[in-house]
Amino acid sequence: MIRRQTNDKNPNFHQRSNLWRKCTTFRKLRQIHASMIINGFNTNRFNLRELIYVSALVIPSGISYAHQVFDKITQPDLFMWNTMLRGSAQSPNPAKAVFLYTQMEKRGIQPDRYTFPFVLKACTKLSWANVGFSVHGKIMKNGFEENTFAKNTLIYFHANAGDIEIASSLFDSSVTTQVVAWSALTAGYARRGNLVMARKVFDEMPEKDLISWNVMITGYAKRGEMESARLLFGQVPKRDIVTWNAMIAGYVNCGLHKQALEMFEEMKPLGEKPDEVTMLSLVSACTDSGDLDVGEKIHQSVLDLGGGELSILLGNALIDMYAKCGNIDKSLKIFHSMKEKVVTTWNSIIGGLAFHGHSEDAIRIFKEMRRMKIKPNDISFVGVLVACSHAGRVEEGREYFNLMKHQYNIEPNIRHYGCMVDLFGRAGLLNEAFEFVDKMEIEPNSIIWRTLLGSCRVHNNVELGRRANEELLKLRRGESGDYVLLSNIYASQGEWDGAERLRKVMDDQGVRKEAASSLVDADDDDQETLMRFLFDSKPQTTINKKCDSIH
Template identity: 40%
Template structure:
């Protein structure tokens, strides 16, 4: 670029603004300028602008390697200045392939994959011949944008230019074809001319697994000429993503060497499959081998801790982050907010949230959702308002959290107003989940006719979740006729969902219609449906203990059952009367009382009273809704034993203290 073209540059980049000191360096060599750009201008935009001025002043911008390096520096995502990088690129006269490759790669680094594809067409039209470095980022751009036609054209150009043998091109092409679901084309690239390195083999294994062809992946893995840690990791990740956790763990145990990706793959696999305790066991094993976990593993483990209520282990991770001066980014911070909220420590969740300097929409959503779970509707709505004051636009998940908060607190008018504002104020079309929240809100409040009217007015057919919310309201308010009608529809929609049968049975049982209860049970037997067993978990001293109804597997079962007998002796002295309507069998009252006594959360509470110091809070996670009897019994236990008992059920939190519950018996 000659000095006559600099008049179009921004004022601060014109040569006349360069200091006398920098202009005296007009004889700087190409090597010196390249060294300056590559070493001094990667972190300082001010330094880069000065180097840009020097480049223009000395005439070195006409050198393609200098100009390309300058574009590369401006394209650094750290500067968030890619638009200006493209402007600088526009001034490069007849850019060679080096410059084109830099700007194409810069498009990917700055999340502009479509721009990379369009620039290639300009490059070809300018008669600039691509080389082996041009196509890997283009294949990746097609993968991201799912640009199948363009990907096929790029492959044709690779063949045309005689670049098919290059390993980097082959591995990128294999990944692209696999992302399109075209494993045959991917395999042809692997088996085609030229040697396929281990990266190509790994890409093909990963491609088979992503397309769900586990057997083909296993066969290819077994016949690979060489394997590295990446090969093993691809198989472990693939098995885990396909829900084959046993196979993933078997391979994991066979590895001679493991890296962070190996540990992360097996932990993530367990978490995605709902095996949270197993994920924590692997993390503990990782600690015993003195492997320092990084943030992406810690975020996954925090999710596992949140789901099983492992507060102590979650707090250890928080302390580890502080101890190692790890940056609290939005992902890690949000994981901690979610952990503390789901473990019943809203105070600690709020403390983390307030101290976070980087907050994304999902961070606010986690805090709003946490407040909603705890029945703190006014605080959730207040945070929603604060979010808007800070000019952060809410998304669909934000409204799910706020509407859930209204549902758990009976704030009907507020919930209806928020639903109406989604489209009219925020331009967000309500989805099925939002309507489900409002149906739940109306149903809990006993407004069943209004709930039915809302379902009828929905712009889509109601799904099982929406109808399930209405049916749950029928159970609460004893509306047998409507509950029966909705229940029959649900059994057709979800014939394998045991919860729907249980809910319908519960409605019949509360109404004393035992013949109908038996019909539902027979239907379940005919269809091979098994009910989901109630289970509760309690974290004591960093160890998570699990209980099921009438569980006898715990090492301290004798002490637990003896403690449970003592608890009920005291409860009966205080006037406790079991709510036997919760039992779905037509049996004697004594048998009903016995069945209620050994619910999983009562066993967990007994263990908590045995294993923790007087006055210590007891925290329990339950996989099902708390039943009426457990709710009333736990209120009384909290008063008799002077304990705070925090129970997280499938829908919300219950804080029991001094004989009262935070839900105010509205759940």
Template identity: 35%
Template sequence: MKRPLVLVPYSAHSTPKRQLRYHLVHHKPISSVSVSTNQTKWNSRTNVIITHPTLVMMESCSSMHQLRQIQARMTLTGLINHTFPLSRLLAFCALADAGDIRYAHRLFRGIPEPNTFMWNTMIRAYNKARIPTTAFSFFLHMLRRRIPLDPRAFVFALKACGHFIGASEGESVHSLARKTRFDSDLLVRNGLVYFYADRGWLKDARRVFDEIPVKDVVTWTTMIDGYASCNCSDAAMELFGLMLVGDVEPNEVTMIAVLSACSQKGDLAMGKHVYEIMEKRNIRPGLSLHNALLDMYVKCGSMVAARGVFDKMETKDVFSWTSMVNGYAKCGDLESARRFFNHTPQKNVISWSAMIAGYSQNDKPEESLKLFHEMLRMGFVPVEHTLVSALSACGQLSCLSLGSWIHHYFVDGKRMPLSVTLANATIDMYAKCGSIDEAAEVFSSMSERNLISWNSMIAGYAANGRAKQAIEIFEEMKCMGHKPDDITFVSLLTACSHGGLVAEGQEYFDTMDRSYGIKPKREHYACMIDLLGRTGLLEEAYKLITNMPMQPCEAAWGALLNACRKHDHVELANLSVSNLLSLDPEDSGIYVLLSNISANERKWGDVRRVRSLMRNKGVKKIPGHSLIDIDGEFNEFLVADESHPQSEEIYRVVDKIFLLSKLEDSDWEL
């Protein structure tokens, strides 16, 4: 004879701390559905103590195949007709990683009278599946069918609203919570703070926050994290200070948000103070908090402290290793960055991107592209950041073939969307490789542009000698409502310099401060001196350099020296060299340029004096070199270099080319 089922009625408003016992003991386990201890259990999050064998297996279920067997057993025994077992079945299908939301939806539709928990399960499920419209439609159906609401229904509905573009849905949920007085529930209030803060509506979030009479750690953490996520680090730190003087203890999530604010601010002293608070309050950091602490030290430039944290971490993940790679790369220690990269146990695309970016940003484009090729050979699919770094390296090396391939394969091939950042990098690459028309084509195709887009195009036209197009783009930029910055004017003045547009350059230089409030910097003065010098106005250029409101830089004196070489002004050249050598006595180019100017004037005594000065100071001329990319391998050639393994064959081919060119010249003479 079977024992009757002992059921505990489900209550939608049960107190979370209350533990219920669900004791059903009249069936043996199904052997074919037993789960080994090595399988991962799904996070069921129930406060009910379950001892019935079938339901115990339900909690240990790890696949839909097992779930269907359990469901069949529950149907045969009639267990499926009871609310709690059915709700657990639905929860697995809807929420477990091994579940099936479509199966859950079919199961839900077959339930005659789903209770509040079941409705909430479906809203959660569609939120988890990133289908917020369906999640919110379940909430609306709850309202239409007058299903009793609970605080979690509002929280799940707000989470769905967070994915919508507009604000109306979320505000309507907030309004409904007020009407039904659920807005007095702390769970709902915390959900509202998160909804507004997550969308960046910090004033609305703070208004709800301030209205909460008794706050818990979730309330404080959500608001602090909202400020930190919106780069309002000062407000985040101020709120954290208020939290500390209250009676709510911060937890690990709080400290992660606070450390994020310190990272954004670059405030190392504050970061160290936060670490002291962690130790004082005995907050034992897990992996996530350790990584946040590590990230803070890296972004604040304290690699000694970062290394200290890293070495003490018992558990490290790819983020930990990549943080160290990033940190060393940003401070220019590429040797240490590469060592950490090589020792990263399991590299991902972010690890590769960090090292590729490190080389690219530290003037090591050859190493950057070598690593990029290796990454592709290893089967990693690059992300946007990887391509931006690779394109920058291509621009530095004038490696048009690879840069063009990246653009056509990933962007034109629809493998990567053309974001503003990626488009800017592509424009810069094409411009530096001399393909300004391709750069203009990418620029024209952009549906959205930022100031960097306009600056890149102006700089591209300037570098390629198209001064008029640079000015046209600048005027178009102004018409579109974009305000130029100091970088814009560097490119604009460079364009005027290359185009010999003295009047236009002088006008732009004068309007910087007058019209835009931008005080000219050393770079702008150097551009103007170059403009005046190129057009033969050497006296005006010298007058400008002597009247600069700051100490002239190497670029300014270098521009004047180059103008002196062009216009054979030896006296002013000597003055320029004197100032340049005081700034950088190891620059061999300065000596060579002065020697060439003296040689042009046939002042051989001055030439000998310059060469003697170079020998006495131990300055050696940097040999000319070229770089060739062959199937991803870079081959460097120096003047009179014989170190290449194929140097004999290379020189033999060069001699043949030289001989053929001589024959061509002879044919022309005939």
């Protein structure tokens, strides 16, 4: 039986019982929820508050469950509304906090000083300036503008997503001993890329908190000013994992992979435990540098960190690393060992297999993905179309291209069109390739035309090669490789006059053939360019988004 305890007079009353303190898993939460339903779900206000609080704020990723529970409460009080606003604002979908607030208004629920800061935090994360301005108006209307909590959040909002001048004026009129206000203004200038002003505010702070140090270090690191970042790093009185992550990610972004790994080695004897962001940065460093030996050591550190388990993000990153370092067997091993897979996991292995020419395996896994009812996205189709191209499966490639459009309602982008052009070109279907390009719904780019030109050289088609070259030169005149490809097509057909004329055009326009370039090199470069064009996503994007959270 769940103990009853209520205090309806205070809408923000919160005192947790032993029962709710022990509720730290979804299983326990569901058991208590079931007991509440049996005993009358809406009859005990204290337990309703605790149910919302635990599901929205205590259980990791429990906010969706909290929304389901909240929708069934007949008359949620202000504490429940504020708890849902808080949980939603810090969730991956902060827009729900804004929508919840609009529901509050419609129901006539009177907000308090805690309500608006949660909504403003959501607006800041979403960069919804207009909505934030509206919330600012509501704060003034309700008389909360001088409340310290509300004012600091207003400074943070305007500094990061609203009007920096308003943030500065609010700051000037506030109590300047508030370290939160100083940090908010520093973060705002840094996020907007104005490191000069950010540093000015930072240097003037009467007392610096760790957030301010991390904001400045991250700001310098994102701008590639690693010397300035390192100098501040050495001055931090006490570092946390965010401080180390900012430095490691900064070095990785600058291509200074050795320094990133050295930073990792430096933090270990100091007792600082790495987290997922740390390991994502280090895996990315190994991916970019192609250092398989170091990558395997980082892989072991990842396993040690997670007790042998791999998160989705780290699993995907390791699949990508091993594939790009040439060990596709390890990629497959990690893929099959992952207990939980999402569409990006499948994309990582399909793309890795396709990139390294394991076309049949890539197609097989794509089919398995569909059998398991995992909905493919645009990246999934890039991978399988590349695989079809390398395997010479023209009809299957056509089928997947049509499937993407008609069954999954995915509009083809330039990469999908590039895959199809490469598919037809490799198969020698040059007329079909050119017809396909002519019917494209988006403008073909230079990589499309160069792929066609390369196919014309392979299949010795002078006429179509001339047309591809003309289109290509409209987009990037002066590239010697494009002229050389067409010249070689003329030469392969014995049309020496055409080759000579083209050489003369190159001389007249001042186009010089690059030294140490051969036909074999050009072919390899074409393939590499196309593959990089098709597979241009990197785990570093995720790292940057995670590191943004300190702002």
